[in-house]
Amino acid sequence: MSIRLGxxxxxxxxxxxxxxxxxxxxxxxxxxxxxxKPEEVVSLGSSVYSFDDLYYHADGIDVLALCYGSSHDLxxxxxxxxxxxxxxxxxxxxxxxxxxxxxxxxxxxxxxKVSVIALGWDxxxxxxxRLYLSSFLPSPSVNTFWGRGVSQGHTEAIKRIDGVIDxxxxxxxxxxxxxxxxxxxxPLSVTExxxxxxxxxxxxxxxxxxxxxxxxxxxxxxxxxxxxHFISKEELKKYKSASHRGRVYALGSSGRYGEVKHRAYLDIxxxxxxxxxxxxxxxxxxxxxxxxxxxxNGVYTVFDIPPSYFAPVICENVNSxx
Amino acid sequence: MSIRLGxxxxxxxxxxxxxxxxxxxxxxxxxxxxxxKPEEVVSLGSSVYSFDDLYYHADGIDVLALCYGSSHDLxxxxxxxxxxxxxxxxxxxxxxxxxxxxxxxxxxxxxxKVSVIALGWDxxxxxxxRLYLSSFLPSPSVNTFWGRGVSQGHTEAIKRIDGVIDxxxxxxxxxxxxxxxxxxxxPLSVTExxxxxxxxxxxxxxxxxxxxxxxxxxxxxxxxxxxxHFISKEELKKYKSASHRGRVYALGSSGRYGEVKHRAYLDIxxxxxxxxxxxxxxxxxxxxxxxxxxxxNGVYTVFDIPPSYFAPVICENVNSxx
Numbered sequence: 001m002s003i004r005l006g007x008x009x010x011x012x013x014x015x016x017x018x019x020x021x022x023x024x025x026x027x028x029x030x031x032x033x034x035x036x037k038p039e040e041v042v043s044l045g046s047s048v049y050s051f052d053d054l055y056y057h058a059d060g061i062d063v064l065a066l067c068y069g070s071s072h073d074l075x076x077x078x079x080x081x082x083x084x085x086x087x088x089x090x091x092x093x094x095x096x097x098x099x100x101x102x103x104x105x106x107x108x109x110x111x112x113k114v115s116v117i118a119l120g121w122d123x124x125x126x127x128x129x130r131l132y133l134s135s136f137l138p139s140p141s142v143n144t145f146w147g148r149g150v151s152q153g154h155t156e157a158i159k160r161i162d163g164v165i166d167x168x169x170x171x172x173x174x175x176x177x178x179x180x181x182x183x184x185x186x187p188l189s190v191t192e193x194x195x196x197x198x199x200x201x202x203x204x205x206x207x208x209x210x211x212x213x214x215x216x217x218x219x220x221x222x223x224x225x226x227x228x229h230f231i232s233k234e235e236l237k238k239y240k241s242a243s244h245r246g247r248v249y250a251l252g253s254s255g256r257y258g259e260v261k262h263r264a265y266l267d268i269x270x271x272x273x274x275x276x277x278x279x280x281x282x283x284x285x286x287x288x289x290x291x292x293x294x295x296x297n298g299v300y301t302v303f304d305i306p307p308s309y310f311a312p313v314i315c316e317n318v319n320s321x322x
Numbered sequence: 323m324s325i326r327l328g329x330x331x332x333x334x335x336x337x338x339x340x341x342x343x344x345x346x347x348x349x350x351x352x353x354x355x356x357x358x359k360p361e362e363v364v365s366l367g368s369s370v371y372s373f374d375d376l377y378y379h380a381d382g383i384d385v386l387a388l389c390y391g392s393s394h395d396l397x398x399x400x401x402x403x404x405x406x407x408x409x410x411x412x413x414x415x416x417x418x419x420x421x422x423x424x425x426x427x428x429x430x431x432x433x434x435k436v437s438v439i440a441l442g443w444d445x446x447x448x449x450x451x452r453l454y455l456s457s458f459l460p461s462p463s464v465n466t467f468w469g470r471g472v473s474q475g476h477t478e479a480i481k482r483i484d485g486v487i488d489x490x491x492x493x494x495x496x497x498x499x500x501x502x503x504x505x506x507x508x509p510l511s512v513t514e515x516x517x518x519x520x521x522x523x524x525x526x527x528x529x530x531x532x533x534x535x536x537x538x539x540x541x542x543x544x545x546x547x548x549x550x551h552f553i554s555k556e557e558l559k560k561y562k563s564a565s566h567r568g569r570v571y572a573l574g575s576s577g578r579y580g581e582v583k584h585r586a587y588l589d590i591x592x593x594x595x596x597x598x599x600x601x602x603x604x605x606x607x608x609x610x611x612x613x614x615x616x617x618x619n620g621v622y623t624v625f626d627i628p629p630s631y632f633a634p635v636i637c638e639n640v641n642s643x644x
Contacts, residue, residue: 020460020576097644123644125458128450128629131643135608135632136447138342138601254342254597262598263591271583275576279460286457303640307450308625310457318625321453322419322445 003289004060006085007032008051008077009067010041012242013090016278017065018044026312027282030060058084062292063285065089071156075100079107082115082299086292088284090120090277093153095219097123097301105299114292115299116284120277121270122146122246124302129248129266131303137252137262141185145178145193147171149244149273157220158198161213163206168239170197173247174225181249182265195225199239202230242272283310325611326382329354330373330403331389332363334564335412338600339387340366348634349604352382380406384614385607387411393478397422404429404437404621408614410606412442412599415475417541419445419623427621436614437621438606442599443592444468444568446624451570451588453625459574459584463507467500467515469493471566471595479542480520483535485528490561492519495569496547503571504587517547521561524552566592605632 005021007014010032021027022044029046038048049057054064064085068074070093081087082104091100097118104115118124126144134140147170154169177193180186202210207230214221214228245268252262270276287309291300298304311318327343329336332354343349344366351368360370371379376386386407390396392415403409404426413422419440426437440446448466456462469492476491499515502508524532529552536543536550567590574584592598609631613622620626633640 016576019578023460094644098641101641118644121458125454127644128454131629131633131640132447132450134643135605135634136443136598136602138345138597140634252598252601254338254594254601256341260593260597261591262593263589265587265589267585267587269583269585272576275460275582276458276574276584279574279576280458283457301641301644303630303644304628306626306628307453311453312457318453319420319423319623321456322416322440322449322623322625 002026002028003285004028004030004062005285006030006054006057006061006064007046007067008054008064008081009073010034010036010043010048011067012274013277013281014065014067015044016272016274017067017281018046020275020278020282022046024282027285030057033057054081055084061085063088063288065281065285067281069152069156070096071153075103078115078117079103082107082113083111084113086114086288088116088119088281088288090124090281091118092120092123094123101299101301108297108299112295112297114288114297116288116291116305117299117301119284119302120280121244121268121273124280125268126246126248126266127302129250133248133250133264137250137264138254139185139258140250140252141187142248142250143177143181143188143193145173145181145247145249147173147194147245149270150239150241154196154198154220157217158200158214161210163203163210165201165203166233166236167198167200168236169199170239172197178247178249182263185251185253191223195227196221197227197229199229199231199236201233201236242274244270244273246270283312286310286312324348324350325607326350326352326384327607328352328376328379328383328386328407329368329389330376330386330399331395332356332358332365332370333389334596335599335603336387336389337366338594338596339389339603340368342597342600342604344368346604349607352379355379376403377406383407385410385610387603387607389603391474391478392418393475397425400437400439401425401429404435405433406435408436408610410438410441410603410610412446412603413440414442414445416445423621423623430619430621434617434619436610436619438610438613438627439621439623441606441624442602443566443590443595446602447590448568448570448588449624451572455570455572455586459572459586460576461507461580462572462574463509464570464572465499465503465510465515467495467503467569467571469495469516469567471592472561472563476518476520476542479539480522480536483532485525485532487523487525488555488558489520489522490558491521492561494519500569500571504585507573507575513545517549518543519549519551521551521553521558523555523558564594564596566595568592605634608632608634 480489
C-alpha cells in the first residue's frame with residue numbers, strides 16, 4: 001500500500017519533497033503541478049502538469065502537498081484546494097495561524113476533506129517541544145531560538161524595499177539571551193532573543209533611504225538589534241545558505257520552595273531547511289492520509305494529531321518507540 | 323472548573339504528586355488512598371483514606387492517579403480500578419507495555435472509562451522524541467541514553483539477591499557510545515549504550531555469590547559492563563539520589579547521496595525523578611479528563627493522545643505554543 005501524492009508548487013520545497021518522496025516506499029508521486037509552463041520544468045523524474053489540470057487528477061491523489069509561501073500564496077490557494085483535496089502545508093507566519101486555520105476550516109467543513117496546516121520544523125516540531133515542555137515540566141519557562149539561518153520572510157521583506165537589488169537576511173540568536181535562557185526562568189521576547197543580520201545589494205546612493213525604511217518595518221526589524229551590510233552582487237552569493245538551526249531551552253522547578261531544578265535543552269541543526277521541511281511534510285502526508293481514511297475530516301495543526309499518525313511505516317509497529 | 327483527583331499509593335511518587343497538585347489551580351485532591359493504616363500516613367494536607375474505601379469515593383473522583391511500581395502492583399491493580407475509574411499511571415517496563423495495554427484495554431472496553439498508561443519521562447516524553455524524530459528526520463537514526471541516575475527496577479533486582487542488605491544501582495551512559503551516537507548514524511543496543519554501577523551492602527562473606535548471581539541476571543545485568551562496589555550501610559546513604567538525566571541523539575541525512583546532514587539533540591536534566599514524573603502525571607490527568615469528557619473511552623499511551631490535550635490550563639489558548 002502506498003500514498004498517492006500530488007506536489008503543488010515546484011520551488012526549493014517542492015523539489016526537496018519530490019526527492020524525499022522518491023526515496024520512500026510508502027509514497028508514490030502522482031504528479032507535480034506548476035504554474036509555470038510544464039514543459040519548461042525539469043523534475044527528478046516525476047510527471048509535471050499544469051496547475052490548471054490539477055482537478056483532473058483529483059481521483060489519483062490521496063494527499064496534495066502545497067509547496068507555496070505563507071505571505072500570499074497559501075492564504076489564497078489553500079481554501080480552494082481544500083474543497084477537493086486532502087492537503088498539507090507549512091504555513092509559517094506564527095501570528096496568523098489562527099486566522100489561517102479558520103479560513104481553511106470553512107472550506108474543509110463543507111468538503112469532508114482533511115487539511116494539515118502549519119507543519120514544518122517551526123511551526124511544527126519546535127511547537128511540539130514548547131507545548132510538551134510547558135505541559136510536563138513543573139513551573140515551566142520555555143524559550144525558543146532560531147538560527148543562525150536565513151529567514152525567507154525577512155529576506156523577501158528587504159527585497160520589497162525600493163532600491164534593493166538583492167538581499168539575504170540571517171536570523172541570529174543573541175549570545176546574552178542564550179545564556180539567560182539556560183540559567184534564568186524567564187520568558188524572553190522574540191526581539192530580546194534574536195538579532196537580524198542583513199546582506200544587501202543596493203542601487204548606487206540608496207543605502208541611507210533603504211536603511212531608514214528597513215529599520216522602521218514593524219514585526220520585521222523595528223525593536224531588533226539589526227546589522228546591515230551593503231555588499232556586491234558577487235559577495236552576496238556566498239551568503240545564500242540553506243542551513244538553519246533551532247534551539248529550545250526549558251527550565252522547571254519543584255519542591256516546596258522551588259529548590260529542585262529541572263532543565264531541558266533541544267538543539268536541532270538543519271543541514272538544509274527545505275530538505276528537513278520536506279521530510280516533515282512527508283510525515284504530515286502520512287497523518288493526513290490516516291485521518292482521511294478514518295473519515296475524520298477537518299483542519300489540523302500538529303497539536304491536534306495523535307503522534308502515532310506520523311509514524312514512518314503504514315504497518316503499525318509504532319509502540320517500538322515507547 | 324477543576325479536575326477532582328484521587329491519588330492511589332503514597333510513596334515517593336504519590337507524595338510528589340500531592341505537592342504538584344496542591345500548586346495547580348485546575349486540580350483539587352479528593353483524597354489519598356493507602357494500603358497502610360491511614361492514621362499512620364502524614365500527608366501534606368490532603369485527606370487520607372484506606373485503599374479499601376476507594377470505591378465509596380468513585381463519584382468524587384474524575385481521574386485516579388496510580389502511584390505504584392511496575393513490577394507487580396500496576397499489572398495486578400490497574401485492570402480492576404480501570405473498571406470504575408479514569409486512571410493514569412507511569413508503568414515503565416518498556417518490554418511489557420503492549421501486554422499491559424492489552425490487559426487494561428479489556429477492563430476499559432467494558433467500563434466506558436479512560437486509562438492513560440506508561441506516561442512518565444521515559445516511557446513518555448522521551449518516547450515522543452523518538453517517534454517524532456524518527457518520523458520527521460530524513461533517513462533517521464535515533465539513540466536514547468539514561469542517566470547518570472538511579473534505576474528503581476535494577477535496585478530492586480539487586481535487593482532480591484540472597485545476602486544483599488541494601489543496594490543502589492546507577493544507570494550510566496557509556497562515553498564511547500555518546501560519542502558514537504553524536505557522529506555515526508547507527509542504532510546502538512541498550513547494553514552498548516549503558517553501563518551499570520552498583521553499590522551494595524552485603525552480609526559478611528557473601529560478596530562472591532552475590533557477584534555471580536548479579537552478573538547472570540538476564541535483562542538486568544547480563545551483557546552489560548557492570549561495576550560493583552561493596553560498601554558499608556553508612557556509605558550507601560550518600561548514593562541515594564533522586565536526580566536523573568535523559569538524552570536523545572538523532573541524526574538524519576538528505577540530498578541525492580545523503581550528503582546533507584541533520585542533527586537533533588535533546589538533553590533533560592532531572593532534579594528529582596519523582597517530582598518530574600508527578601508533574602507529567604498531572605498533565606496526563608488533564609488529558610484523561612478531556613478524553614473522558616468527550617466519551618472517548620479506551621486505553622491510551624502518549625502516542626494516542628493529541629498534544630493539545632496535555633495543555634496546562636483548561637481554557638484553550640494552546641495555539642500560543644505554535
